[in-house]
Amino acid sequence: MRNEPLVLGIETSCDETAVGIVRGRTLLANVISSSVEQHARFGGVVPEIASRAHLEAMQNVIGQALLEAKVSLSDIDALGVTAGPGLIGALLVGTSAASGLALALDKPLYGVNHLSSHIAVDALDQDRVLEPAIGLLVSGGHSSILKVSDLASDVEVLGATIDDAAGEAFDKIARLLDLDFPGGPAIDRLAHSGNASAIDFPRGLTHANDLTEHLYDFSFSGLKTATSRYLKATPDAVRADVAASFQEAVVDVLLTKAISAARAFGYESMIIAGGVAANSRLRAEAARRCEQAGIRLRTPPVSLCTDNGAMVAALTSLMVGAGQSPTGIGFAADSSSGLERLLWR
Ligand code: KG4
Numbered sequence: 001m002r003n004e005p006l007v008l009g010i011e012t013s014c015d016e017t018a019v020g021i022v023r024g025r026t027l028l029a030n031v032i033s034s035s036v037e038q039h040a041r042f043g044g045v046v047p048e049i050a051s052r053a054h055l056e057a058m059q060n061v062i063g064q065a066l067l068e069a070k071v072s073l074s075d076i077d078a079l080g081v082t083a084g085p086g087l088i089g090a091l092l093v094g095t096s097a098a099s100g101l102a103l104a105l106d107k108p109l110y111g112v113n114h115l116s117s118h119i120a121v122d123a124l125d126q127d128r129v130l131e132p133a134i135g136l137l138v139s140g141g142h143s144s145i146l147k148v149s150d151l152a153s154d155v156e157v158l159g160a161t162i163d164d165a166a167g168e169a170f171d172k173i174a175r176l177l178d179l180d181f182p183g184g185p186a187i188d189r190l191a192h193s194g195n196a197s198a199i200d201f202p203r204g205l206t207h208a209n210d211l212t213e214h215l216y217d218f219s220f221s222g223l224k225t226a227t228s229r230y231l232k233a234t235p236d237a238v239r240a241d242v243a244a245s246f247q248e249a250v251v252d253v254l255l256t257k258a259i260s261a262a263r264a265f266g267y268e269s270m271i272i273a274g275g276v277a278a279n280s281r282l283r284a285e286a287a288r289r290c291e292q293a294g295i296r297l298r299t300p301p302v303s304l305c306t307d308n309g310a311m312v313a314a315l316t317s318l319m320v321g322a323g324q325s326p327t328g329i330g331f332a333a334d335s336s337s338g339l340e341r342l343l344w345r
């Protein structure tokens with residue numbers, strides 16, 4: 001609808017320079033330039049390289065997004081940008097670009113939370129009724145169970161990883177298996193030809209004595225150690241079986257805890273988002289278990305699971321729609337912010 005706000009969102013928290021444009025809850029453009037190949041030989045994202053790549057890509061990515069959306073800069077009603085958490089140098093490139101645009105266009109700027117925007121991307125499905133949901137956010141930096149009462153204003157962390165994030169675990173195990181970085185997609189592919197019940201890897205923080213303190217928390221370091229030990233002790237290990245069994249252990253814990261949170265709070269809807277939500281086994285098993293539990297499962301398309309600008313535009317658009325006042329320019333990005341801050345003030 002024409003009278004809905006046209007919002008441009010910028011995301012630069014890690015290695016994707018990404019710009020999305022939405023009108024209300026309709027996605028118009030989603031352009032991503034990734035520096036992932038420049039980091040591959042280091043086995044992880046190098047912050048300095050990521051920041052430089054953002055600087056180099058920013059103008060082009062904005063230009064392409066405008067072309068794709070068939071709008072011009074002067075049509076934009078509001079701007080959103082990831083203000084944290086993320087790599088500080090990378091965040092600063094995005095927030096500076098967004099501040100410059102907001103100043104030049106004289107339009108409101110919203111500094112928003114990267115984690116809640118991963119979940120908010122789900123609002124871009126027009127058929128979706130926005131209802132309270134349990135959010136399972138699984139990415140390279142985070143693994144959290146969220147109580148999402150209202151995407152734009154009320155998101156609470158029920159639990160999180162106490163060591164590695166799920167994506168980080170995928171990346172580390174991939175390295176042990178001599179697979180390319182990022183490891184998640186590589187393990188996903190290899191696991192297709194493996195037997196997921198070949199090796200009984202540990203499910204962290206699922207024993208009764210852990211649950212009192214860590215009911216909705218995750219731990220993947222024990223699984224990483226167990227996988228590493230198994231590989232050392234089993235020279236003729238079938239790599240596909242290791243990949244599939246490791247993946248199964250991660251998927252099992254993530255879904256067991258997320259579904260038990262949905263039951264505990266009486267929520268009938270679950271959103272799975274973040275880079276690891278692209279995992280084919282997680283998506284299939286979530287569909288099966290949620291159906292069994294009578295939970296409506298929401299999984300954004302794979303292209304919107306990993307970091308992108310559409311999710312920032314989506315969250316910003318919800319905030320504009322809810323009448324929240326903008327951040328304005330000149331705010332400080334925060335590399336380690338949690339969800340206590342959905343919108344920067
Ligand atoms: O959300 P994201 O793009 O960036 C962060 O905010 O961290 O997530 C990146 C993470 C990486 O660890 C990557 O290995 C993982 O998501 N990932 C996957 C898959 N695709 C990406 N993990 C498992 N299976 C996949 N298919």
Ligand code: ZN
Pocket residue numbers: 114118139140274275306307
């Ligand atoms: Zn992310």
